[in-house]
Every structure is written in C-alpha cells, then in structure tokens.
Amino acid sequence: MGRRDVLALLGAAAAWTYPARAQRSIPVLGYLCPESPVPFASRLKAFHDGLRETGYIEGKNVAIEYRWAEGQYKRLPDLAASLVARDVDIIVAPGGAPVALAAKASTTSKTIVFEMGGDPVQLGVVDSLSRPGGNITGVSSLSVEVSRKRLEFMHELLPAATALAVVANPTSPTAKSQLESLHSAAGVLGVDLQILNASIEQEFEPAFSAAAQKPPTGLVFTSDPYFAFRSGQLAALAQQYRLPAITQSRDFPIAGGLMSYGGDFVQSHRRTGVYAGRILHGEKPSNLPVQLVTRVEFFVNLKAAKILGIELSPSLISSADEVIE
Structure with a gap:
C-alpha cells in the first residue's frame, strides 16, 4: 500500500x-x-x-x-x-x-x-x-527476544572486533531486559559493548558519530518501534558514517542498510x-x-556491504531469508 x-x-x-x-x-x-x-x-x-x-x-x-x-x-x-x-x-x-x-x-x-x-x-x-x-x-x-541474535550476527560479520556498539532507547519499557540479554551474550562472545542512547531523531547522528570514533566496530540496534519506523533515516546515516549496522525491521536493509533480524x-x-x-x-x-x-526474518543487503567494503561470509548469506542484490 x-x-x-x-x-x-x-x-x-x-x-x-x-x-x-x-x-x-x-x-x-x-x-x-x-x-x-x-x-x-x-x-x-x-x-x-x-x-x-x-x-x-x-x-x-x-x-x-x-x-x-x-x-x-x-x-x-x-x-x-x-x-x-x-x-x-x-x-x-x-x-x-x-x-x-x-x-x-x-x-x-x-x-x-x-x-x-x-x-x-x-x-x-x-x-x-x-x-x-x-x-x-x-x-x-519475537523481535525483543532476538536482540542478542543481532549481536551474534554482527560478531560473525566482524570477528576481529573487540567491541561493538549498541543503540538503545532508554524510554522503552523493554530496554532494560534487552540490554541485560545483550551484556550476557557479549560475555559469551568475548566482546565489550559501547551503549549509546537515542530516544529522539536528533540523537541518531550523535550515536553514529560516537560509534565511528572507535573503528572497526558495528552498530546493533535494540528492538524498538521508534527505530523500526525510522529505518530510512538510520540507513542513510549508516551509509554516511560507513558503519555496518543491524536493526529489527526489514525496512532497514530495503532502505539501504546492511542487515535486519526480527519478527x-x-x-x-x-x-x-x-x-x-x-x-x-x-x-x-x-x-x-x-x-x-x-517466524523471524533475516535480511541482508549485498549492495550495502559493497559500499561499506565488507564481504559477507557464505554462512551469513545462506542464513538469510532474503538477500537484496
């Protein structure tokens, strides 16, 4: 529609x-x-x-x-x-x-x-x-419960990264439980987390800018409707700052972002x-x-990967429900 x-x-x-x-x-x-x-x-x-x-x-x-x-x-x-x-x-x-x-x-x-x-x-x-x-x-x-899986996908994409950035909406009723799950997953993966907060659109660019100060890193978004409905803006910022990012909504890779995983x-x-x-x-x-x-969907955008200069592994590509060429 x-x-x-x-x-x-x-x-x-x-x-x-x-x-x-x-x-x-x-x-x-x-x-x-x-x-x-x-x-x-x-x-x-x-x-x-x-x-x-x-x-x-x-x-x-x-x-x-x-x-x-x-x-x-x-x-x-x-x-x-x-x-x-x-x-x-x-x-x-x-x-x-x-x-x-x-x-x-x-x-x-x-x-x-x-x-x-x-x-x-x-x-x-x-x-x-x-x-x-x-x-x-x-x-x-299952969008909230699978936030940790997004972190795992980003770690698979960037296995040499010792730290990954997480963007959370502190006003969300589910933020606390998601961050607890992400910290637990980070401990298993052996990576540190840089937690960045964004609850309004004006805080998106500072979050990307902060993450870009410590390359190589990837950006993992917690599940949040405010993020999901601003996928186009987030995809544009990911391209601007040349950061691999993953969100919950398929709208993100469709708009030019790298990956999404969610319900x-x-x-x-x-x-x-x-x-x-x-x-x-x-x-x-x-x-x-x-x-x-x-049902949980995994989308990847090969064109975005090429722009970022990242090669997606065969296992990531084969795991995807849809690959955007």
Missing part, C-alpha cells in the same frame, strides 16, 4: 461521522497508532487483510476511528482516552509495548487487541499468554486484524490466548 492509497483510505474514513452507540448501524474500531499513516502503511494494510479474512471491510460493515501519535509517544495516553470517550467497540493497539500499555491504562471495560514485539506477561499487559484475562488479548512477535510484522498485524474480527463476531478476549508469531 503506497502513500497515495493510504491517504485515500484515511480521507474516505475521515468523511464518516460515527454516531453514538445506540444509533450505530455498524461497529466502530478505535485504531491507536504511535506513528503517522505513511510509515505505518504496510502494517495497516496487513491489519485490513486480517479483518477481511473474518468478513469485515472498513466502510462496508465496520468503521474505524484513527488516532495517530505522529511519533510523539507521550501523546498515546490522551489519544487512548479519546477513543474511550468516543465509546468505540474495540481499541486496536498495534506498534509496540507503549501503545498496549497506554490502551490498557485508559480503560478496564473496553476490549483491547494489541500487537507488540515484547513479552506481554513480563510487561504486565496480560496475566498469562494462554489466559490473558479481563478485556485484553493480542499478538506478540514478521506483516504476519503479526494481519493476526491482529483477525482477532479484532473474531471479537466483533462475539468471541470474548479473555478466551483468546495471546498469539505468538514465531
């Missing part, structure tokens, strides 16, 4: 006005998103595909009210509260732990369907995966749409276990 398609879709949706529940002819979903429509386009399409699998099509037999945080995650609680005030039937909270936590804090009665890369039990979003309990369920991928976000967002549709059909969220997307 391209920019024009997304804007047309949202423009048509904006033309609707959704009356009070008693007057509605079709159910209304509230879609709470941490970003803006264009970078979220492929995720939104996957969500609509999942809804369609259950027989629901926006504008035909279901309406959707969108709330976009535009990358300002502090706005999420207020946006969630506005959906509760609109009395939507279900709040869909895709795009990571901050969205799920904001939605959960906003209501104890509205049904919530989340999508995230972290452990929803560890974060206190649900009671358990098999019995989420209450008004909430959703889908979780299949298309599958996780499609399943979120399926769950929303099943609940609209009458199933209770407390009876729907949290789904785990177990």
Whole structure:
C-alpha cells in the first residue's frame, strides 16, 4: 500500500461521522497508532487483510476511528482516552509495548487487541499468554527476544572486533531486559559493548558519530518501534558514517542498510486484524490466548556491504531469508 492509497483510505474514513452507540448501524474500531499513516502503511494494510479474512471491510460493515501519535509517544495516553470517550467497540493497539500499555491504562471495560514485539506477561499487559484475562488479548512477535541474535550476527560479520556498539532507547519499557540479554551474550562472545542512547531523531547522528570514533566496530540496534519506523533515516546515516549496522525491521536493509533480524510484522498485524474480527463476531478476549508469531526474518543487503567494503561470509548469506542484490 503506497502513500497515495493510504491517504485515500484515511480521507474516505475521515468523511464518516460515527454516531453514538445506540444509533450505530455498524461497529466502530478505535485504531491507536504511535506513528503517522505513511510509515505505518504496510502494517495497516496487513491489519485490513486480517479483518477481511473474518468478513469485515472498513466502510462496508465496520468503521474505524484513527488516532495517530505522529511519533510523539507521550501523546498515546490522551489519544487512548479519546477513543474511550468516543465509546468505540474495540481499541486496536498495534506498534509496540507503549501503545498496549497506554490502551490498557485508559480503560478496564473496553476490549483491547494489541500487537507488540515484547513479552506481554513480563510487561504486565496480560496475566498469562494462554489466559490473558479481563478485556485484553493480542499478538506478540519475537523481535525483543532476538536482540542478542543481532549481536551474534554482527560478531560473525566482524570477528576481529573487540567491541561493538549498541543503540538503545532508554524510554522503552523493554530496554532494560534487552540490554541485560545483550551484556550476557557479549560475555559469551568475548566482546565489550559501547551503549549509546537515542530516544529522539536528533540523537541518531550523535550515536553514529560516537560509534565511528572507535573503528572497526558495528552498530546493533535494540528492538524498538521508534527505530523500526525510522529505518530510512538510520540507513542513510549508516551509509554516511560507513558503519555496518543491524536493526529489527526489514525496512532497514530495503532502505539501504546492511542487515535486519526480527519478527514478521506483516504476519503479526494481519493476526491482529483477525482477532479484532473474531471479537466483533462475539468471541470474548479473555478466551483468546495471546498469539505468538514465531517466524523471524533475516535480511541482508549485498549492495550495502559493497559500499561499506565488507564481504559477507557464505554462512551469513545462506542464513538469510532474503538477500537484496
């Protein structure tokens, strides 16, 4: 789904006005998103595909009210509260732990369907995966749990490096657990870690600059939605500073970065749409276990490697799910 398609879709949706529940002819979903429509386009399409699998099509037999945080995650609680005030039937909270936590804090009665890369039990979003309990369920991928594997891939790429840089978002609910896992992996690999913090776009370039002061090194990004939705900017900086880097999102190597390793976000967002549709059909969220997307993708970009002057080993290339020539 391209920019024009997304804007047309949202423009048509904006033309609707959704009356009070008693007057509605079709159910209304509230879609709470941490970003803006264009970078979220492929995720939104996957969500609509999942809804369609259950027989629901926006504008035909279901309406959707969108709330976009535009990358300002502090706005999420207020946006969630506005959906509760609109009395939507279900709040869909895709795009990571901050969205799920904001939605959960906003209501104890509205049904919530989340999508995230972290452990929803560890974060206190649900009671358990098999019995989420209450008004909430959703889908979780393995993006957070596989951060240490990104470090292993970077070490395989640069076996002579004695230190590797890690970029983390200190405001992320999963940052602490990811860094603990990365330090543990670094001990096994015998490398030191240089921890660099970035929670806003203005801190990206200083992180790359700091990592470039101690070559040869590679840059490993923790799993974080804020990083994932800025893959183009991160890829441009990696080329500018001539640093091999790996993130969670396939969008990074597609944009010109070197490698990515993380969960299949298309599958996780499609399943979120399926769950929303099943609940609209009458199933209770407390009876729907949290789904785990177990597929993990490894992408490598050979053109980026050539620009960086790096030769990828045959084992790295053979491990990739997709090689970008």
